[in-house]
Amino acid sequence: MIASVLVANRGEIACRVFRTCRALGIETVAVFSDPDAGALHVREADSAVRLPGAAPADTYLRGDLIVRAALAAGADAVHPGYGFLSENAEFARAVLDAGLVWIGPPPEAIEAMASKTRAKKLMGAAGVPLPAPLDPARVGGADLPLLLKAAAGGGGRGIRIVRELASLEEELAAASAEAMSAFGEREVFAEPYVEGGRHVEVQVLCDAHGTVWALGTRDCSLQRRHQKVIEESPAPNLPDELRTTLRDAAVAAARAVGYRGAGTVEFLVSAEGHPYFLEMNTRLQVEHPVTEEVFGGLDLVALQLLVAQGDPLPPRPPEERGHAVEARLYAEDPAAHWAPQTGVLHRLEIPGGGADTRTAPGAAPGSAPGVSAPRLRVDTGYTHGDTIGIHYDPMLAKVIAWAPTRAEALRLLRGALRRARIHGPVTNRELLVRSLDHPDVRSGRPDTGFYDRHLAALTEPAPGEASGERYAALAAALAAAASRRGDGTVPGRLGG
Numbered sequence: 470m471i472a473s474v475l476v477a478n479r480g481e482i483a484c485r486v487f488r489t490c491r492a493l494g495i496e497t498v499a500v501f502s503d504p505d506a507g508a509l510h511v512r513e514a515d516s517a518v519r520l521p522g523a524a525p526a527d528t529y530l531r532g533d534l535i536v537r538a539a540l541a542a543g544a545d546a547v548h549p550g551y552g553f554l555s556e557n558a559e560f561a562r563a564v565l566d567a568g569l570v571w572i573g574p575p576p577e578a579i580e581a582m583a584s585k586t587r588a589k590k591l592m593g594a595a596g597v598p599l600p601a602p603l604d605p606a607r608v609g610g611a612d613l614p615l616l617l618k619a620a621a622g623g624g625g626r627g628i629r630i631v632r633e634l635a636s637l638e639e640e641l642a643a644a645s646a647e648a649m650s651a652f653g654e655r656e657v658f659a660e661p662y663v664e665g666g667r668h669v670e671v672q673v674l675c676d677a678h679g680t681v682w683a684l685g686t687r688d689c690s691l692q693r694r695h696q697k698v699i700e701e702s703p704a705p706n707l708p709d710e711l712r713t714t715l716r717d718a719a720v721a722a723a724r725a726v727g728y729r730g731a732g733t734v735e736f737l738v739s740a741e742g743h744p745y746f747l748e749m750n751t752r753l754q755v756e757h758p759v760t761e762e763v764f765g766g767l768d769l770v771a772l773q774l775l776v777a778q779g780d781p782l783p784p785r786p787p788e789e790r791g792h793a794v795e796a797r798l799y800a801e802d803p804a805a806h807w808a809p810q811t812g813v814l815h816r817l818e819i820p821g822g823g824a825d826t827r828t829a830p831g832a833a834p835g836s837a838p839g840v841s842a843p844r845l846r847v848d849t850g851y852t853h854g855d856t857i858g859i860h861y862d863p864m865l866a867k868v869i870a871w872a873p874t875r876a877e878a879l880r881l882l883r884g885a886l887r888r889a890r891i892h893g894p895v896t897n898r899e900l901l902v903r904s905l906d907h908p909d910v911r912s913g914r915p916d917t918g919f920y921d922r923h924l925a926a927l928t929e930p931a932p933g934e935a936s937g938e939r940y941a942a943l944a945a946a947l948a949a950a951a952s953r954r955g956d957g958t959v960p961g962r963l964g965g
Contacts, residue, residue: 471495471546471570471778475518475539476510477560478550479529480850481864482753483510486548489770498542500535502528504858509850516542523860529553532560536567546570546777548770552862555752556623558583572777574730574751581726582749586620586658592746595725597718600737600745603659605641610634614664617641619648620656623750625695627651630662665740665916668692668747669704671719672760674772675728678781683716684760684767685789689735690915691904693807698897698920699904700756701794702763705875705913708742715744722749731757731773740916755797755867758848762793762871791841792875794882796901800863800894804928809863810894814855818890819868822847843872845885857894865896875913879905903927 473496499514518538520528549555558579619627627648629640672684688704719734822845849866870882
């Protein structure tokens with residue numbers, strides 16, 4: 470039995486894992502960089518170990534330091550979260566070699582899927598549908614548009630769309646350089662770019678006893694710079710036959726690499742309804758809450774722990790019910806090329822939404838009470854007074870709405886975001902609200918080009934909005950002044 474878990478991560482995902490561990494009576498250990506010394510995930514852990522430095526390369530990407538921290542803290546297992554070292558086979562092996570439990574897939578499965586080119590060969594052999602490969606040195610005008618992708622890594626890095634042959638060489642060099650900077654490998658491959666395609670994925674969960682769950686579908690088509698913004702489950706407006714194809718392909722992909730634990734098989738679905746394998750993420754996804762919500766309060770982190778202990782999954786998952794939609798609230802300015810924002814988060818309050826407090830263990834899924842009542846969930850790694858820094862991803866929170874129908878879930882999420890009280894850095898809140906209002910989203914037929922087409926209109930100031938922004942800036946300035954005085958008052962005529 471796992472008794473103590475170190476989370477090799479920070480922010481929202483570390484807090485998320487800690488919640489489940491507390492519910493199951495498992496001790497928690499955080500690691501933190503110097504800028505994160507006072508972070509929420511550190512405050513929520515039972516104990517914490519410092520990783521000296523600020524940059525990820527010196528802290529959260531130092532597998533040797535993290536293994537050493539786990540041993541020093543007396544942890545007996547390591548959960549990688551997402552990002553950082555979560556899909557690093559060498560780190561997984563180091564954890565296992567140290568005698569610790571790795572809460573993730575076997576290193577061999579991570580390696581098999583780490584290179585997208587190698588993964589596509591494996592998937593082709595397993596009968597998973599693939600796009601036709603292209604040789605960048607031999608493409609012609611008939612092959613355009615095409616997509617250049619880094620063979621390693623993810624998160625939208627090392628990706629370029631090429632629409633003109635004249636720009637191919639330049640885009641190839643740029644994609645290769647970005648891949649080298651982000652992942653340490655220059656390899657880039659090409660494949661046809663599917664205009665108007667949808668990003669649809671299947672959550673899988675596998676144990677060591679031959680059971681493989683395929684937990685519905687998620688639509689993650691609303692993306693900026695190939696990174697997801699709004700996700701939902703189940704993916705709307707898919708024929709039953711296509712859902713079956715996607716589910717069967719995901720199961721085949723997992724079995725082909727001897728997968729264990731939680732993972733996601735991602736597909737691009739063309740406007741004509743043809744699915745093509747993109748990649749397999751060998752970790753828990755940011756958007757996993759929408760799957761948890763539609764499967765009756767399932768706890769995927771608890772199930773990860775269950776599988777890591779060697780226990781079997783139940784033969785079948787719970788029944789899928791209703792609809793869930795998630796919006797990622799970022800400290801960023803969509804109107805300024807999505808520029809990340811920094812500063813003190815004076816207030817973050819989303820009416821009706823508290824931190825997820827599920828307690829149902831993975832061995833008894835589907836037992837959450839009140840499953841038919843619409844509900845709002847907020848997963849975050851920040852609270853009032855925390856600082857959004859320059860070193861890490863500026864996601865403030867994930868806001869998730871579940872309801873019996875898609876229309877109700879969209880309405881609940883939109884209303885919660887609209888009423889949210891956020892004082893501090895500029896956020897993408899207004900963009901999220903407008904996106905949820907857009908006819909293309911309400912109709913349930915989003916595609917990956919949505920923001921390319923609609924960003925200008927979605928970020929155009931509404932009448933009177935400029936003055937509202939000035940009031941928001943004034944409120945933030947007054948809050949900062951009160952904080953500096955230390956007595957909660959504001960100098961001058963507005964305070965004591």
